[in-house]
Amino acid sequence: MILMKSLMGAAAAVALTAGAALAEPALIFDLGGKFDKSFNEAAHNGAQRWADETGGTYREIELQSEAQREQALRRFAEAGANPIITMGFAMADPLSAVAGDYPDTKFVAVDVTWLDAPNIRQIGFAEHEGSYLVGMMAAMASESGTVGFIGGMDIPLIRHFGCGYAQGAKAVNPDVEVVANMTGTTPAAWNDPVKGSELTKAQISQGADVIYAAAGGTGVGVLQTAADEGILSIGVDSNQNHLHPGKVLTSMLKRVDVAVYDAMKAGENLETGVFAMGLAEEGVGVAMDENNAPLVSDEMKGAVDKARQDIIDGNVTVVSYYENDSCPALQF
């Protein structure tokens, strides 16, 4: 019996040390899926870069439904994963429920900034600043004086994108007309390219000749239809310029990959708290490469560079939609 006990103890000790040695990071993708060519794919790229550089391994799960959020968090926490990186605003509630139960585990929340827990690193991107820059480019590239915005699901985050975009467009041309549409109000709005196409056609018929899509998989339909109809589009999150070379004006980059890479690199010694990733931190930006080089004039480039510096220096303030849940430049 005593032998048995000591054996069990030894086994437990082995299990514990094994757990400590194997504290690999975990990554929870949002409903859009790992390869959405956008937000989640950026996270995947960041994690992959970390894995390639360090030879480390990480666990991952692609959520299939709302109900899995808390379950996935607890699974990874129980399995000893550290840190656990979550994607998307919808993880806020499950995180606030779970984080307190695992004080020794560090969590990372991308797109969440309002939780009150000591062991969460919360990363908010200044999407309005990046959107402001692409809004400027849209207004400069537009010949009709009308630019479009197509959002995915109607949530504050997407309005935040649209609001920055409208402000940027109006900064270049105060008379510019901004047509804004949301695809829907359910998560299906992230994966409905057919609706994205129809919205694009509707906006074109209202005069828009540059359209910014912040809509996940729906954006694939927007970019496609814009290319078919011979107008310009603007991609989002990842660099989407290559999808239709010469037809995509630029992409608003949201460097989720950098955020995920940094978190995995820091490992268990991760700093927690609320972090903002703006233009100054290179957390957001505009994509310039050989695919859109013919579309971007020197004048455009100069204006964007100047505006970026002005925003970083504080000479220009881009109003955030979150400040008072309304936008000075756009009515939703």
Place this chain on the structure above:
Amino acid sequence: MEFFVTLVQVLDSTIRLATPLLLACLAGLYSERAGIFDIGLEGKMLMAAFFSAGVAAVTGSVWLGLLAGIAASLLLSGLHGLASITFRGNQLISGVAINFLASGLTVLIAQSWFQQGGRTPSLFGEGRFEPIEFPFAEALSGVPILGPIYAELISGHSILVYVAFLMVPATWWILYRTRFGLRLRAVGENPAAVDTAGVSVVGLRFAAVAICGILCGIAGAYLATALQAGFVKEMTAGRGFIALAALIFAKWRPWHAMWACLLFGLLQAIALRFQNIDLGGVVIPVQVMDALPYILTVVILAGFVGKAIPPRAGGEPYVKER
């Protein structure tokens, strides 16, 4: 005049949005008229969307893509028939299973074929259905009223749109003017009588389910290769269920099905064109327009506007008397 231009554009959008609904709705109509409930329309469309885009991307021929889409949809139909006709299983459960199967399989196969995260590469050239321009469309577009209607509304859609709308009179004729149609309807109302007359109930039901598969295949191919240029996961986005709602709304009749689908398409087109509609002080939010198809269906089902009576033998597997 500006109002008229907008109207034509909204109606044009209506036709594009109503076409997949109409094809799926007619598919459901054949199946349900024969007594086989089919809530797997969504799954069959999704499967067909993937295989049509996938094969079109690989071979570069949209027609081979269409055939592959129809074949994939037929395979799922066969599965549904096997489960619910041959083995007399529950038709609803089989339909749900097909939806899940399609949702998972499409992404899985797409990932293994193309490694683009459950998508197909973008189609171009011969890999897509291009719009068909009718003769004189360009010349006549200057004619007031009739010109834009001919040039924008009637001309300039892909061939599958015309197929879908021709299927409506064809379906009416098959169901109400042919021997096959009479027997098909009878097998949904009273299969025992059909059996007594010496006609195979199982054979008729399989035929109906097969027609359903073909139409769902065309609907899926239309989504992926005509409206879009490739497959994106879950791209049917609930259209199979709206088609079912339209079927109930139309009380299982072909011409009514067309009007129901056009109505639902119109509601979507209006919701997409105008975010919020201002009716003299009262603002109708876009969400109301999105929900309206379902609300209308519930109203019909509740019996406020006429009565929706499904085929009497619907949902019942047929067991021969011994």
